[in-house]
Structures are given as structure tokens and as C-alpha cells.
Amino acid sequence: MRWRVWLLLCCLLPACSTGPVNAPVGDRSRQPARIPSTHIVGQGDTLYSVAFLYGKTVEELAAWNGIRQPYTIFRGQKIRLAPPKTTALVRRKISPSKPKPRVSRAPKPATTSTVRPSQPKVTRPSATKPAAARPATRTGLVAGKGPPSWTWPASGKLIRRFDPRSTGKKGIDIAGKAGSPVRAAAAGKVVYAGSGLSGYGRLIIIKHNKDFLSAYAHNRKLVAKEGQWVKKGELIARMGSSATDRTELHFEIRKKGQPVDPLRYLPKR
Incomplete structure (x- = not known):
């Protein structure tokens, strides 16, 4: 008799339990990559390649890092990728200085001097140096800010x-x-x-x-x-x-x- 009761309980317990619960699925959407604050120059890097990599202009990186033309950088150098934070300047109050009393001196006795006739100055023509010729530049290749005249770089599909x-x-x-x-x-x-x-x-x-x-x-x-x-x-x-x-x-x-x-x-x- 007891084994029948146990059999009945075993059949009823699964029916009372709830259905299976699926594990929550995490959000797998790709997060946008964050641009770091600095870049360490590696072998083969140039300021142009660093600017291209992070979507900056070479003029911006040069200004933020105090780099002058021809924009030479060195391996291991730390390149700032954002403008530096400006620090507030502390103005010092300058106390007005008290004026010093002037000491008057006795006038010196006048001395007699012989006046010599002035000789006429002879002006010589100065040799003017010719203006140095400016180095030739490739004008027309890099000029202006507007879009240049474009053509397709390859003929494929x-x-x-x-x-x-x-x-x-x-x-x-x-x-x-x-x-x-x-x-x-x-x-x-x-x-x-x-x-x-x-x-x-x-x-x-x-x-x-x-x-x-x-x-x-x-x-x-x-x-x-x-x-x-x-x-x-x-x-x-x-x-x-x-x-x-x-x-x-x-x-x-x-x-x-x-x-x-x-x-x-x-x-x-």
C-alpha cells in the first residue's frame, strides 16, 4: 500500500513545478571604441599616421603637443590626443611703491669752450644687397581648403x-x-x-x-x-x-x- 502512495506522490510533484526558466541573454551589442587620452609612438609611426588612426588632423596634434614642422616624432614619445586642460592663472596683486624723494643738486658752473666750425659730411652711396631668391614651391598641389579635383584611384568594380x-x-x-x-x-x-x-x-x-x-x-x-x-x-x-x-x-x-x-x-x- 505504501509503495502506491509513494508512486502517486512522484507523479504529482512534477506537475506542480513551474516550467523551465531560460538564462538571461546579455547585451552583445558592440560598444563604440573610446579614444585614449594619449598614444605612445611605435616603430614606423608618423604624426600623420597617428592623426589618421584617431580621426584627428595633424595640425591639431601638432598644436596640442607643441610639435613644429616637419612634424618629427620619436619612438616611445607620448602624443596627446586631446587639447590640454587650461589652468587658471593666479594674478598677484602688486602693491604700489612709494615715490622716492628727489635730491636736487647744485648747478655746475658754466665752462667756456671754443666752438669749431662743422665740416660738411660726405655721403657715400651704400651698396644695396640683392634680395635673396625664394625657393621654388610646388604651387597648385596643396593650396586652399576646398575639395580638389578627384578621379577614381582604380578601374575595378x-x-x-x-x-x-x-x-x-x-x-x-x-x-x-x-x-x-x-x-x-x-x-x-x-x-x-x-x-x-x-x-x-x-x-x-x-x-x-x-x-x-x-x-x-x-x-x-x-x-x-x-x-x-x-x-x-x-x-x-x-x-x-x-x-x-x-x-x-x-x-x-x-x-x-x-x-x-x-x-x-x-x-x-
């Missing part, structure tokens, strides 16, 4: 458009074959040529004027050298797959340090 919500590289991707030419999208000066920025592979950055930069990533070979002036459409690199899994050109345009949609500036094709 557009495979990825600009996405302002992306947390990674912000630009467009152009497909192509390994070794295909990569050309300067506008005239300017190559301010960075190397592979020191993670995720960009072999990268070239060109400064066009005070406001605009352009970047060319994942190259197989860099043709243009750092410090070289290039013309619009000039060969600067060969397309490749460095730091990516397919042959492509990643192209960016930066305005005042911030990425903008290149399709707003490139001609329609």
Missing part, C-alpha cells in the same frame, strides 16, 4: 560602399587583379607610405590641402615614396591583398580628419 555606422575602416572597396595600378585620386604630397597601421596593410596617405587627405590600403607594392609630390592620376601603388583575404583597394577620403563618403566627390562612372 565597386564591391563595398561607405557605411558611416561601421566601427572599422570607413571608405569604399574596389575589386581588381593583383598588380593592377593604383593611382592618386588627386594631386598632393605623400605624407605616409608604410604598413604600420593595423588592418590597412601596405598603406599610402596623400595630403591634398589643409582639409583633405586620401588613403589607399591593402597594396601589394608601394611605388610612391614618403615626401614625394604626385599628380592626379599618377601611379602610386600596385593592388594587392595585404591585411585582407582578397585582392582589393580600400580607398578613403578624410575631411578635417573625419572620414567622408568618397562617392560624394568621385566622378560618376
Whole structure:
């Protein structure tokens, strides 16, 4: 009889219990990356590459860190990524000084002196030095603040458009074959040529004027050298797959340090 009671209780207990409770799912949304307050200069870094990495202008970093042209930085140097905090200056009150009494002295007796006739001055013509000639500059390449005249940096198919919500590289991707030419999208000066920025592979950055930069990533070979002036459409690199899994050109345009949609500036094709 007892075993029947125990059997009945075993059948009733599961029915009285509540259903299974799922474990709470945490929020897996990606948080925006915070920009650190400083950057420690590593091997291959330049002030232009540091500014490009954090979305700043080289002029801002130079002003915040007291760096003058040609913007030379050193390995291990700490670069401030935000303007320094201004400290309040304490004004000292200066007590007015009491005027000192003047001591009057007795006048000296007048002395007689013989007056000599003045001789006429002979003026000689001064030899004027010729003005030093100013060094020639590459005018027309980096001038003004407006957008320069743009052209497409590669002739391949557009495979990825600009996405302002992306947390990674912000630009467009152009497909192509390994070794295909990569050309300067506008005239300017190559301010960075190397592979020191993670995720960009072999990268070239060109400064066009005070406001605009352009970047060319994942190259197989860099043709243009750092410090070289290039013309619009000039060969600067060969397309490749460095730091990516397919042959492509990643192209960016930066305005005042911030990425903008290149399709707003490139001609329609």
C-alpha cells in the first residue's frame, strides 16, 4: 500500500513545478571604441599616421603637443590626443611703491669752450644687397581648403560602399587583379607610405590641402615614396591583398580628419 502512495506522490510533484526558466541573454551589442587620452609612438609611426588612426588632423596634434614642422616624432614619445586642460592663472596683486624723494643738486658752473666750425659730411652711396631668391614651391598641389579635383584611384568594380555606422575602416572597396595600378585620386604630397597601421596593410596617405587627405590600403607594392609630390592620376601603388583575404583597394577620403563618403566627390562612372 505504501509503495502506491509513494508512486502517486512522484507523479504529482512534477506537475506542480513551474516550467523551465531560460538564462538571461546579455547585451552583445558592440560598444563604440573610446579614444585614449594619449598614444605612445611605435616603430614606423608618423604624426600623420597617428592623426589618421584617431580621426584627428595633424595640425591639431601638432598644436596640442607643441610639435613644429616637419612634424618629427620619436619612438616611445607620448602624443596627446586631446587639447590640454587650461589652468587658471593666479594674478598677484602688486602693491604700489612709494615715490622716492628727489635730491636736487647744485648747478655746475658754466665752462667756456671754443666752438669749431662743422665740416660738411660726405655721403657715400651704400651698396644695396640683392634680395635673396625664394625657393621654388610646388604651387597648385596643396593650396586652399576646398575639395580638389578627384578621379577614381582604380578601374575595378565597386564591391563595398561607405557605411558611416561601421566601427572599422570607413571608405569604399574596389575589386581588381593583383598588380593592377593604383593611382592618386588627386594631386598632393605623400605624407605616409608604410604598413604600420593595423588592418590597412601596405598603406599610402596623400595630403591634398589643409582639409583633405586620401588613403589607399591593402597594396601589394608601394611605388610612391614618403615626401614625394604626385599628380592626379599618377601611379602610386600596385593592388594587392595585404591585411585582407582578397585582392582589393580600400580607398578613403578624410575631411578635417573625419572620414567622408568618397562617392560624394568621385566622378560618376
